Amino acid sequence: MVKIEENEKGYDPNILPDLLPVYYKRLFPHKPFYRWLSYGNSENGIFTHREISFTLADDVYIRYLSFDSQPELEKEICSRNPHKIDIGAVLSVRPKHHRATANIHALQRELVFDIDMTDYDEVRNCCEGANVCTKCWKFMTIACRVLDAALREDFGFEHILWVFSGRRGIHCWVCDKTARHLDNRGRGAVADYLNLLIHGGENSTTKASIGERLHHSVRRALKIVEPMFEEVCIVDQDMFGNSKGVTKLIQMLPDENLRKDFEAHLKNVGSTSKEVWEAFLRFCNAQRSKGNAVRRMKNIVEEVQLAFLYPRLDINVTKGLNHLLKAPFCVHPKTGKICVPFNPSAAAKFDPMSVPTITALLEEINAFDDKIRSEDAEEDKNRIKDYKKTGMFKGVVVFEEFLRKLESSFKGKAIEVSDSKMEF
Amino acid sequence: MDFIRKPRVKVEKTSAVVNLEQLYPHNVTLYRLPPTEDITLQEFEDLALERLKLLRIFEQAGSRNLRFLSDEWKEHITSEINREGLKGYARLFHNSGSVKESDLQARRRDTISHFILRVAYSRSQDLQRWFTAREMEMFRYKFSLLTASQVKEFLEINKLDYTPLTEEQKNEVKDGLYESTMGQSASKIELLDFYKVHFTEVLDLVKGRRCFLKNGFAYVNSSDFVSIIATKYQSELERGLQVAQRGLPESENDERLVSVLKGIHTSYTGKDYSIDKGESVPIECLDQLSIKSFPLCMRSCHEILRSKHHLKHFGRLQYTLFLKGIGVLLEDALRFFREEFTKTMDLERFEKGYAYNIRHSYGKEGSMVKYSPFSCMKIIMQAVGPQDTHGCPFKTLDPVALKSKLTSYGLSPMHVQEVATFATKGHYQLACDRYFEVIHDTKLDQGIQHPNQYFELSQAVMGSREQKGGTPANKNVRKVVKKEVNSTLLEGDDDELWNIAETQENEMTQKKAAETVKSEWDDDFDISQVESMEF
Known part of the structure; x- marks a missing residue:
């Protein structure tokens, strides 16, 4: 508990611009992040045509960014140090060329859900507005369990990523191919089905x-x-x-x-x-x-x-194919907390209060570096990935596990295809 | 294919009839092949208007809140078709079993007119949506009239292949079927055939939780089978509309067609509220206007903005577009919102976060689309979350809240009851009509379909009263408005109503302002929402 208080106290929104460069350089999981959005490059342009948007200092909002490759994305993130990264749809034209073409439309995007604690204000007495505590977090836990079960059992979705939104809510990204390719009507129907x-x-x-x-x-x-x-x-x-x-x-x-x-x-x-x-x-x-x-x-x-x-969904987020949603592993500018993925089957154990803040994380790597330096000056500190030294580790493990399953679904496909060729 | 298996037809068939039978083999069609024959311009126009009349009948039935395909609904449709003298369609919807030449002619007219309107209605997203919704109603209606063997015939003609679950397969999911197949009794479920299809093929059933869903597959019983076909048809139609839209410039190369194609458009919308009217309404009189000339949905937005100094995203959109429609200039709208919003936030935050949004609604930012003010249907259908302020109050407010609101506006208990009764029965637009009549002490001869129409009707009523039966003054909003603002003395009963409404209003605002309003308006603002809407 002491540690939690430190986290809350230790973060100061004013110094975020100073912390972000280090965070992006040393902690942000660039490679896994790319592995997710490239989906094993199973479809043409799935990464290159994806709209990414950055929110820079002073709320400067840049839409329609897109990137060729993992290194380019990493370079851009590290040089512009966005306060927030949003993920949009895969578009029919490269988003950065959107001005050149009139007929630009969204081809696919994960099916997303956004549950925000403020929607529960009328049924909670412990906190209101932006505040959350372990008592009201139980609403989120229930929401997560109900939705996760419905998405898996009824719709047969398997690749579902749950992410803490950094302050008072959760996001859900359904990444199965059918889900990504649902049109607006399909999304609307799923949203209405789940919205009681x-x-x-x-x-x-x-x-x-x-x-x-x-x-x-x-x-x-x-x-x-x-x-x-x-x-x-x-x-x-x-x-x-x-x-x-x-x-x-x-x-x-x-x-x-x-x-x-x-x-x-x-x-x-x-x-x-x-x-x-x-x-x-x-x-x-x-x-x-x-x-x-x-x-x-x-x-x-x-x-x-x-x-x-029952989960209170912001169904307009789910219904729109082109809605932008904050990416996992962003830093919430107000709380300094990392938007970490969590495991839905252990949702009850997830505690938003103990999610590390950017300040705490940076302290952790520094402490780790010091320790290594004092123990063994020869050791190359880059050998251990930085996030593995910190409280963010758990979130990255959940993410890696999600990726492993996601990628095996592509491999499975590849094997199926080659199997059928062998037979004939 | 054996279309000619009607032994009762003794008369020798003319080649024209045989030809028609080949072209139009079934009453229900997916309109996959556009017609290739030549027709006269007159016929072109007649066919288009005839179908438009029909589609409007479907629309009216919907806005009367008759349950789709209920007996009342069917009765209404039939009587309206007869009243309008749409004999061809009467034939189409009367399944007699045998097919005469006149039936074939009806099918031909059905197909040709469908394709004419498909082109005419491909023009904009809004028109496409309207057309698709109506065509779907017509399709489902026609399909519902088919006998089992006719359905089979239809599937064969269109090369659609669906096989029901075997008893064994059905048994495996028995419990789910019993629990989740809506609209059927357990004994019926036992007997019905079930089809297993991917859930995306029956979105309407999914949406309403009307069928069993497992692992991405929906289990559809034979009486819901139409959903499968309808979804298929709808996506084909939507694709078709897009193709038609791309071809629009070419279709309009022919000047003779332009007038018909465009004419249909305006004869539907009646009025296009997105067009600048050249007159402007000063924002100083919005408080006044909101009391009498704003429909309840907009009055609510206005009051909330005034009392809480904030509107959530969709409320803002709904209200800004309405203001645009009544003639509030962009600069004025910006000033209006700025004055309110900056009571709770600093100017910088407003300029960064919200001003863009308002300019966007006026079509001055981003994709520069001219957004039309929302119609009643759109407002009624919109999803409303907790603490949202948009939507149709007759629908969103629960009866108690609605009644107290109306009472606070100075309606007599009897009138409050009348309006609320319509609302609780789900007749939101009728409730709005009645509200208009009470507030204006007049009779409406047309239903309210659009908040901006409400405004104009209100202005017209008050304008004509003011000028004592002179020419209707609805053409000159600015003039009317100015008079209202400048002269404190309005005439007769108007004056009284104004006063009552105003004192009530003041009390209400004061009361509201007195309540300490918690202002957690920290909704994650997302300008992309606006653009995503028209994508």
């Missing part, structure tokens, strides 16, 4: 629309959400411990009469979150057995649980 919640905009309650018969994807989400509901909503967030939360719960009931009845019913029970929630469960059961609004009350408890815990 209906937000009423300002001042209204978010609801889950799941219908009478539960679709298998909804059922699976419930299997993840249900066991977490008490821990997260009742204990951690103390959701119904205040009148705002109780009103929210009342609003979930399908009609005016039920709402009034429940409100009256609440007068006779205690006011802790747990008591209110249990009263709600009893109330719903009683109403159902009385035969009141049976159809709309059938899944009411499930609806409430989902409304609080």
Whole structure:
């Protein structure tokens, strides 16, 4: 814990421009980064036609960059030291020539999801806005598990990269070929399939629309959400411990009469979150057995649980083929934290508070260098890759593992092709 | 291929009929082959207009919120087709089983007119979207009328090969099918044939979570089979439209066609709100105008901007384009947003992050596209996230919030109830119509389809009142607006309404301002969003 505080305190946004050159030179995983975006050069122009954008100092935003090769990309990153790198689509024309051609369009791009903690503000009491803590991070954990399962089991996607967005959210990059080649309509359909919640905009309650018969994807989400509901909503967030939360719960009931009845019913029970929630469960059961609004009350408890815990997607990000999204391993300019990939199956163990900041990382390499120097002056320090000396190591390992699987899918293809040739 | 297997037709077939049968073998077609025959200009125009009428009937049915392919919907379509006297299409949608020459003629007209409109509607993204949506409705309607053997025939003609799962294969995924096949009872699922296709072939089913999905494959039952074909048809049509668009300059080489092709376009949109009108609306009167002449969606944007000094991305886009449409000049719009935004951020941040965005909406930056103000349909269909401020309030607000909003605008409880009832039933545009009527104390003879249309109608109503039945003043917005601003005394009931609305309004704003508004507007700003929209 002491270390975490150091991280937070140690970073000062004003010195970011001084830190970035060292970070990009010594820590940024240039080669793996290229290996990802080149996809084994399995398709023409997949790397060279990719739009990359840089945000430089003072929010100078440069779009439509593109690079010929790994060394060129590395050179550019290291010489311009962008505060942020965004990844766009693979375009029909080399992005840097975009002014010369009128008919430029996006050919492919990973299917991406963006989940931001601010969308959870109405259901969290621990923090708000840009802040996160281990309590509300559980919302992200659930979101990650629900989405990851759906993407793998329902859509059959295998190459999914989850990345901490540096402050208060997570990004998901689905890199399977089918996903990359989905058009806007396909992305829209996948987004809508995964988006259960209906937000009423300002001042209204978010609801889950799941219908009478539960679709298998909804059922699976419930299997993840249900066991977490008490821990997260009742204990951690103390959701119904205040009148705002109780009103929210009342609003979930399908009609005016039920709402009034429940409100009256609440007068006779205690006011802790747990008591209110249990009263709600009893109330719903009683109403159902009385035969009141049976159809709309059938899944009411499930609806409430989902409304609080189901992933809140920014679906416009997912729907657009050409949307730019921050690249992994960027440094978040406000927090100084690295956007590290993490393993979705260990999402619960991922702790955003302990993600290293750029300051901490640079200190770590320095300390390491000193140690090596004092121990054995002869040792060539470049022999050990710098990121392996630091807290970023874990993130790079996750990334490498993702790449290994991704690349083996291309090799598999190659073998299949040659096998079939051998047969005939 | 054996198209001629109709023993009942005793009359000797003329060669023309045989020819037609070969060209148009089925009622449902994927329109893969463009017609090659010569037709007169008159026929060209007639065919185009006839189809346009038909497509508009489909559109109206949608905006009336009739459920697609429900009995009410079908009834509405049939009666409208008869009212418009579209005999050919009446035939096409009446599946009698036997095929007469008049049926073949109907098919011929169907095909030719489809291709004419395909060219005419390839002009812009918006038109393409509209046309595709309507054509898809028509396609699905026609397909829904087919008998099982006609479907089979259709598949053969179009060389589409689909085989259902065997019992064994079906058993393997039985549980998933029972759980996730929507719209079918368990006993029905037992009997139905299922097809396994890649999920990208049935996006509409995926979107609505209507079928079982596993490992990238969708399991589609035979009554949803149309989805597979429809998706296929849609992508062919979209490709076709792109081809047509590329060929547009050539099609327009022929001057005789230009007027028809372009004429269709304007006769659809009615009005193109993206065109500069040459008059300008000063931003000083936006507060006034927003009370009476702005539809609820824009009034909300305006109020939120005034009270929170910020609008999120899509809210900004929706509102800026609307302002552009009513005649607010770019410089004024910039000044307006700058004044508000800089109350919570420094000028530099506004200039860097947001000014570009506004200039972009006016078509002065980036791809220099002239964006049209959003129509009601677009606003209603837009996804709204938590804390977003765009969208159609009749849809996004829950009934309680909507009612209190309307009450705060000075509507009587009875009127509030009326409007809210439309909204809760999903008739958002009817709710908006009613809201207009109440606010203006008048009757609407046309439905609101566009926020800018709302504005103009409102201006027209007030203008004509002001001039006591003089010539409608909607042509001269600036003049009308100026009068409103300058004269504190408006006439008659107008005056009263203004006052009521205004005092209510002031109370509301004060109340809102009094609430300490937490301002976490730190949404990761992304200018690329704007451009990505039209890509």
